Amino acid sequence: MSKLSHAQWSSKMAFILAATGSAVGLGNIWRFSYMVGDSGGAAFVLVYLACVALVGLPILVAEWLIGRRGQENPINSMIDLARKSGRMPAWAVVGASGVLAAFLILSFYSVIGGWSLSYTLGSVTGQFSGQDSDGIGALFSGLLANPTALTLWHTAFMALVIFIVARGVTKGLEGAVRTLMPALVILMVILVIYGMTTGHFGEAMAFMFSPDWSAINGEVVLAAMGQAFFTLSLGMGIMMAYGSYLGEDVSLIGTARTVIIFDTVIALLAGMAIFPIVFANGLSPGEGPGLIFVTLPLAFGNMAGGTILGLMFFLLLTFAALTSAISLLEPTVELLEERTPLSRVAATLVAGVAVWALGIAALMSFNVWSELSIAGLNIFDFLDTLTSKFMLPLTGLGAILFVAWRLDRDSVLGELGLSGVQAQLWQVVARVVAPIGVIAVFVYGLI
Ligand code: PHE
């Protein structure tokens, strides 16, 4: 039934744009830079790059393949495919865990989306001009200490997400992604050039790319892998859902490579823009989730044309966050739509309001509930850690095991267009390297 009602992507380009819209977001700029800073720099970056190439790429391909074959929402796709290959519907748990993870992630993602909105306004009103690092830091702590303001911004962001998803105009955003993503890259490059003028660019590059291997421990590796999953939107069934719209003629591996390179370049540019500012102003790289909000405004406040560039940057960041957030809400909405009598609008409202409520709990971590802890973490960090370090990798592991070990080998290789040495390489990476990588990181990280 859903096979017929399921339209396909108008073109390969439309699919790439949608996948890029989901992948590129706060994860590349906000989360990547603060994780690098928290985890001590280059060692994290290099492990991260290895995770993206050896684990992220095969899992992205696996998710698209499952989605394209299943032609349905992630849970049903996994059940159908498992049945067809004579396997247990237990694989459906993998799909369900993904939908839950997307739901949990959106709750705190929206809080940061709200910060980005707030900084868009802050740029317009010229709040950052001429401020030094103390002034910028005070603005940010002021925002964090104010639960009402945080709630308003979080609400505004979620309202935008709900509005777009309820109207089902997600596809209309492709055109915007096409123009705004390159604009974001250009702005990042301008910021990197600004970083070069601070006199601390070399220090920043060494911090990001010259590893102190002794800094590597289980925690760093687990964090790097979690970041790889988060930034590529993996382990949530989101890429699976996109795969269900994908025509037979699209090359999964080639497309995965394109999306991954783009996502990675934006993250690296973000780091190269932010760390020179950190060192030039004597800030701490381990500032935490506020890192981009206490560094970038310093650049905008002190460079020629900074007001307009700052406005453009935070607008683009908000837009990138929105396209990712939409993809995070979509799985829950689809599930409710298919499994309950709710209409699309009602399903979106129910899902959106539930996410919003959880987001309120997350934002209280920065003020009234800062002392409250679960497993030693505040609510915000708990949601982030639970999802990115545990749920996503485990779900992604399920997806790759399913494709590499359960589906018919020859048909998978045929679908990926692989033969000879390339086929062998895929077999080794998909069957052994990626799964063992995920499992090893867990074992190592937990000990
Ligand atoms: N990949 C997005 C980012 O980097 C975040 C995201 C995660 C979006 C999971 C969808 C699903 O910001």
Ligand code: NA
């Ligand atoms: Na990303």
